[in-house]
Amino acid sequence: MHSHGHFIFELPTRIEFGSGSLAHLGQRVTDLGGTRVLVVTDEVLAGIGIAERVTSLLDEAKIEHVLFAEVEAEPDAAGVHRGVELLASEGCDLVVAVGGGSVLDTGKAISLVSRNPGHIRDYAGLGIPTQKGVPVIAIPTTAGTGSEATIWAVISEKTNKVKYGVGGPHMTSDLALCDPDLTVTLPPRLTAVTGLDALAHALESYVNKATQPFSEALSEKSMELVARSLRDAVWGGDTLAARSDMLLASTMAAAAFNSTRLGLAHALAMPLGAKAKIPHGDVVSILLPEVMRFNVVGNLTKFARIARIFGEPVEGLSLRDAADAGVAAVEQVVTDVAAPRRLGDYGVTVEDLPSLAEEAMKSAGNIQVNPRATNAADLVGIMTRSL
Ligand SMILES: [Fe+2]
Structure with a gap:
């Protein structure tokens, strides 16, 4: 692979x-x-x-x-x-x-x-x-x-x-x-969390170790569409153009990750869904910013490209700063669409985290391709910062 x-x-x-x-x-x-x-x-x-x-x-x-x-x-x-x-x-x-x-x-x-x-x-x-x-x-x-x-x-x-x-x-x-x-009739909150799930598919596939040219092209296009239209789809309600962009983004992201698997947000979504009963889109929305912050050093080039895709001015920045701008740009989208941000709002406590991390490590396909090598303690850290 x-x-x-x-x-x-x-x-x-x-x-x-x-x-x-x-x-x-x-x-x-x-x-x-x-x-x-x-x-x-x-x-x-x-x-x-x-x-x-x-x-x-x-x-x-x-x-x-x-x-x-x-x-x-x-x-x-x-x-x-x-x-x-x-x-x-x-x-x-x-x-x-x-x-x-x-x-x-x-x-x-x-x-x-x-x-x-x-x-x-x-x-x-x-x-x-x-x-x-x-x-x-x-x-x-x-x-x-x-x-x-x-x-x-x-x-x-x-x-x-x-x-x-x-x-x-x-x-x-x-x-x-x-x-x-x-x-077009999907309410704002569901539009937000499902749209961020699509973004997570495109992004996790794009930065991971298994990505490849066809997937990368689909991920880039998908993220461009999300950058342009997720806010409008959430807050503009029945705007067909934004809805069409988001459906295309979602389907393209799916086609991208079929061949690459995903990453830590999706590894953690399994036990947090099964044991804490957090809906998939919600848990992915919550985890994505902290997963990116953990992963950024594993693929500076790709995170810098994400900054460009999201329209951040990166000219003159160091690669490291440009990569951080990519993380910040995605986190801004999460904030702008009023997506959930805290696992604690769903009843997750600090005592739950070690067993959730152990379970997530079993999602081996998604762990192995993650851009930064990961152990259970790392997953506890990501969840702690998302609590
Ligand atoms: Fe997902």
Whole structure:
């Protein structure tokens, strides 16, 4: 992975992007051979009519469908298996998942388990599933997780307080149908934390040891879009241009990190999500500034480039000062969008930190690629400064 100049870049998902592209749904289901669709969503999206927009498009195209609207935030393995049973008992041959990261991860996981035996946790890790599931169309309603274009689904088991990633070329959607119209009503706070999750994907991939030219190009473009439009998307409400920029940023960041993994913010997000129950976007937003401050000495050049991407005047500065300007510019965005800043607000205490750090060290893929070598004590330090 780190041998000089060698890389593999893979993007198994077709991406269709643009305002109004949801209208093509019926044709796209038919293109993928679907005749009976499991529509995966959550109660909120069912309540505000977004699920109904999807089902009425399927009705217009005379495609049969069954609704599964039970997905919870930080989705549980039990919900995935209920979806698998429904898909089987109803004889569905394609999944349409419409929602945020939890919904899209669940939709992809239902498809995967429908064609791979056993429990979803049997496939935790990278590249373990051997069979492709039924086709999946992923329709994001937030601009953040990028699940529509990633090779990952993150699944929780609330009773066991564990959270794990299931990844690989079969944990993908066949089509990411990205219509920014669906994201314009997202409230400011969710826009902020999901947008910062997208930024963290682009940034952690960009500065880490596994980054490579295709990912770097996608990360740079993604960060440019965030720099230009996250504040407008949060505070300007229904501005379609800003929403479109953020959805593009999120999908591009996902395509970047598929091939590179991420870094410490995402390693720590797993146990802080599972044990302290902090939503993914919130925990990543909180950790990102302190993770950057820890990492800056591990990749001065890249952090200096981040400063330029965020429009900081770096001419005449030393590399070290320019790199610090990159950290400050990103922290300013976190502040400007009023994202959460403190783990303590979620009930995390100093006594919790050593075991959380031990758990995060198990996220070996994200730890190994981090730009600065990291041990459990370092993670305790980052969390202490974020408390
Ligand atoms: Fe994330």
